[in-house]
Amino acid sequence: MLPFTRPTISQEEIDAVSDVLRSGWLASGPKVKEFEAKLADFIGGGTQVRTFNSGTAALEAALIASGIGPGDEVIVPAMSFVASANVVLRVGATPVFVDVDLRSRNLDIEKVKPAVTDKTRAIMPVHFSGLPVDMDPIYKLASDSGYVVIEDACHAIGSNYKGNGIGSAGNPVCFSFHPNKNMTTIEGGALACSDKNFMAQIERLRFHGIERDAQGEILVSEWGGKMNLSDVSAALGIVQLDKLEGWNQARTHLAQRYFRHLPDHPALIKPQDGDGHSWHMFCVCIDSAALGMERQEIVAYFNDRGVAVGAHYPAMHLFPLYRKLGYGPGSCPNAERIGTQTFTLPLFPTMTDSDVDLVCEAVHGLFSERGQ
Numbered sequence: 120m121l122p123f124t125r126p127t128i129s130q131e132e133i134d135a136v137s138d139v140l141r142s143g144w145l146a147s148g149p150k151v152k153e154f155e156a157k158l159a160d161f162i163g164g165g166t167q168v169r170t171f172n173s174g175t176a177a178l179e180a181a182l183i184a185s186g187i188g189p190g191d192e193v194i195v196p197a198m199s200f201v202a203s204a205n206v207v208l209r210v211g212a213t214p215v216f217v218d219v220d221l222r223s224r225n226l227d228i229e230k231v232k233p234a235v236t237d238k239t240r241a242i243m244p245v246h247f248s249g250l251p252v253d254m255d256p257i258y259k260l261a262s263d264s265g266y267v268v269i270e271d272a273c274h275a276i277g278s279n280y281k282g283n284g285i286g287s288a289g290n291p292v293c294f295s296f297h298p299n300k301n302m303t304t305i306e307g308g309a310l311a312c313s314d315k316n317f318m319a320q321i322e323r324l325r326f327h328g329i330e331r332d333a334q335g336e337i338l339v340s341e342w343g344g345k346m347n348l349s350d351v352s353a354a355l356g357i358v359q360l361d362k363l364e365g366w367n368q369a370r371t372h373l374a375q376r377y378f379r380h381l382p383d384h385p386a387l388i389k390p391q392d393g394d395g396h397s398w399h400m401f402c403v404c405i406d407s408a409a410l411g412m413e414r415q416e417i418v419a420y421f422n423d424r425g426v427a428v429g430a431h432y433p434a435m436h437l438f439p440l441y442r443k444l445g446y447g448p449g450s451c452p453n454a455e456r457i458g459t460q461t462f463t464l465p466l467f468p469t470m471t472d473s474d475v476d477l478v479c480e481a482v483h484g485l486f487s488e489r490g491q
């Protein structure tokens with residue numbers, strides 16, 4: 120079965136991890152420092168980077184360091200992984216769900232404007248599947264209205280906006296290195312930001328609030344969590360980062376082949392292409408009702424032809440947790456449609472052209488057998 124994603128791990132990664140395991144230093148240490156310096160270089164713009172044990176932890180720390188808490192509202196897209204909203208609840212604030220564009224799956228700026236209230240303190244756009252959000256209007260609206268922007272770039276390591284690396288513009292930007300992502304540290308994440316004071320606070324927040332006084336003694340003046348990355352994970356990340364650009368090019372090549380070989384059909388919505396895309400995922404919408412099929416029948420159709428498909432993601436605001444805030448069907452129609460019709464087609468750098476062709480043949484078969 121062709122999986123919808125697969126991490127790329129070679130002997131080089133295994134050797135790097137083995138070296139750390141033998142070194143006697145496993146927790147955060149020299150490898151974390153080296154990985155952070157390499158990430159900062161890779162992202163560019165003179166940004167600083169601090170790593171975390173997950174993208175979720177990086178987002179939480181970014182919210183806390185931005186002073187977001189009870190009584191505050193944070194605008195999030197309704198279409199994302201549920202971590203994007205859960206982190207807002209975690210700091211005691213309220214997520215405000217805004218609908219996304221049907222093809223790009225990114226926040227629709229025209230729908231953001233009416234969602235801004237006098238309680239809005241932050242907006243967290245998600246660069247869905249690695250396609251950069253059009254950030255200029257978002258930053259303009261945020262600075263006009265006096266709230267902060269925290270970019271959820273958990274899909275977007277290696278993406279560019281207007282030729283500059285996502286994360287290089289100075290504001291807090293969070294990444295994930297979960298095994299499904301374009302590069303992995305097993306679990307892991309990072310926060311990029313160029314504000315030195317903000318990053319000093321981030322460093323305290325991620326490790327028990329600990330700082331050092333002038334004599335080098337431990338000092339704790341504020342709360343901090345336990346969100347640091349291990350040297351074992353960082354060693355893996357260092358090797359993966361060196362390969363990321365090549366992998367993202369391979370993903371782009373495969374995505375372009377999908378565009379060339381997938382059929383055009385009114386019941387099939389292809390993803391939006393765009394400059395600076397890192398092609399974390401290739402997600403289509405298939406209108407199962409138009410084909411007279413149940414979603415599970417379509418999944419089985421692909422599986423029978425040796426193709427696994429994913430579902431990224433159910434609309435967050437329809438989870439019972441968020442219905443309690445007053446959301447329901449009709450609140451964010453595009454996210455709801457994506458949530459029921461989405462299929463993540465296989466995309467990972469070691470896939471071959473003939474793997475893409477196998478998937479495209481399955482899609483052609485689906486529409487020629489069932490399409491009207």
Ligand SMILES: Cc1ncc(COP(=O)(O)O)c(C=O)c1O
Nearest residue numbers: 173174175200202273295296297
């Ligand atoms: C958009 C988005 N935000 C946040 C996260 C959380 O990242 P992590 O799994 O590293 O905690 C994910 C993970 O898939 C994600 O897709």
